[in-house]
Amino acid sequence: MRNRVLTLTVLLGWLMLPLLAWAQAPATGAGKVGVMNIQAAIGNTAEGKKASADLQKKFDPRQRELQQAQQEIQGLQDQLQKQAATLSDEEQRRLARDLEEKQKRFKRNQEDFQADVQAEQQEAIQRIGQKMYRLINEYGQQNGFALIIESYPQVPVYFAPTDLTEEMIRRYDAAYPVEGAATTAPAAAKPATPVPKPAAATKPATATKPATATKPADKPKP
Secondary structure, eight states, X not given: OOSOOOOOOOOOGGGSOOSEEEOOOOTTSOOEEEEEOHHHHXXXXXXXXXXXXXXXXXXXXXXXXXXXXXXXXXXXXXXXXXXXXXXXHHHHHHHHXXXXXXXXXXXXXXXXXXXXXXXXXXXXXXXXXXXXXXXXXXXXXXXXXEEEEEOTTTOOOOSOOEEOHHHXXXXXXXXXXXXXXXXXXXXXXXXXXXXXXXXXXXXXXXXXXXXXXXXXXXXXXX
């Protein structure tokens, strides 16, 4: 089990809240369009970081047990392969039964572990996501957004919408502070960050002309 399982990740599909947040468009126009990485927003709130750390602490002992069981299985497999010529038939059968039993137990425990981790992740994501979704709608209505689009994993956008991810993280932390975590009040909304466009060919830089020397002022006449 090389990868760390216990990271707070947003699961797509039915688990996710609706990926489009609709706001009331101004009566005089179509309204602004914003994009937001809901996965990054949820995971980078103070509450999201705390939930991830709590999951890691809670499930670390079980993960270490699984790693130890996997090492024991590998040891038995190596023993059977390396000592096949020297072991008696009875000893080989005993080791094979032991190996099969350990493999079955490992698979069962691993499935239980993954199911428990996923259930805890879903609970945390839904808890934070519901509050985040309310803030997104409030922000959209107050700031004239007609549409806020989910940008995960990558939505091709050919114009320059406003990225609200950092803004919503700040607003969430201010609205739902976590004890012991540093929080900051919502900052003024940043100017829209344009989506990078394909780089156009750049013209050679024009050499800057040297500054013209300033003529000394004429001496006052007597």
